[in-house]
């Protein structure tokens with residue numbers, strides 16, 4: 001719990017509320033097709049929500065993936081959204097940290113994210129150069145590609161991230 005906010009895995013009954021969050025958090029970007037496609041891939045995703053007594057106020061998705069067919073298990077974080085009225089209360093951090101804890105327990109060794117280093121750096125993410133995203137990033141976005149290792153004894157992953165189909169759209173990886 002973060003204050004009176006519960007973090008739990010989403011259920012099918014949450015989907016309408018999850019879908020209403022994204023236009024609020026991303027007014028200039030339509031992430032709903034991606035979110036819907038990822039939520040349909042239940043075996044490949046971890047979907048967590050933040051719930052107050054009356055409403056769903058945050059959501060994060062993690063997509064399980066690998067770097068090579070036989071590499072250790074990895075995950076990609078995103079998207080992450082918190083309702084504007086609930087931002088800056090630690091809910092984004094609580095969603096990310098809850099996901100990291102669950103994925104670590106499930107044997108995931110490294111989590112990747114494309115996002116603002118000023119935010120994700122505070123959550124333990126560092127610039128990533130050994131593993132590359134599925135599409136080449138423009139120079140101004142390269143510093144936004146980051147990762148966090150969950151298993152210090154695992155060999156560092158190296159190569160291109162192998163992601164399921166919803167992420168294989170170049171528009172998601174270019175400004």
Ligand SMILES: CC(C)(COP(=O)(O)OP(=O)(O)OC[C@H]1O[C@@H](n2cnc3c(N)ncnc32)[C@H](O)[C@@H]1OP(=O)(O)O)[C@@H](O)C(=O)NCCC(=O)NCCS
Nearest residue numbers: 025026080081082087088089090091092093115116118119
């Ligand atoms: C980014 C987001 C998920 C953070 O959620 P949150 O619950 O407000 O985050 P937290 O409370 O854990 O952390 C808030 C802190 O991060 C900072 N922060 C939030 N977004 C930031 C950003 N893009 N860059 C740098 N710092 C950021 C805030 O300033 C705040 O710090 P402060 O209180 O010391 O000033 C939320 O602002 C949001 O939904 N934004 C719109 C969607 C979005 O940009 N998602 C991220 C896509 S990768």
